[in-house]
Amino acid sequence: MKLPRDVSGDDLARALEHFGYDVVRTTGSHMRLRTYRNGEHYVTIPRHPTLYVGTLASILRDVCDHLKINKEEIIRYL
Template sequence: MAVLLRRYGYEVTRQTGSHMRLTTTQVGEHHVTIPRHGSLRVGTLSAVLSDVVEHLGISRQALVETLFGK
């Protein structure tokens, strides 16, 4: 997920245990914390996507298409 969010300027700013904090300065500074596991639970993925969509001011569909190519 961290690699995919690089498309929107997010970079890993710190890591604590099994979580990473990503930060972007696009459209103002924004932080999001994600688990470092290979797969995310549906609810966790949905929460991360909602947080990013709200910050960037784009549609959820546009974000999903950019990140996952659907």
């Protein structure tokens, strides 16, 4: 499935809330999210109006590897 091109950092953070991630802190232009599903895991998301496709793909890959799910499951919420 092709990644969407118009996803903001805030949109991605809201989508990850469906998978147990919560915003722990916001420093400058970045958000730090944490989950305890399948063990503790942190991910940092830039709060840009539009994320680069490579950045989005990297964050999704990291989250999917930790949660053992497909990217398509997260993309449905974007």
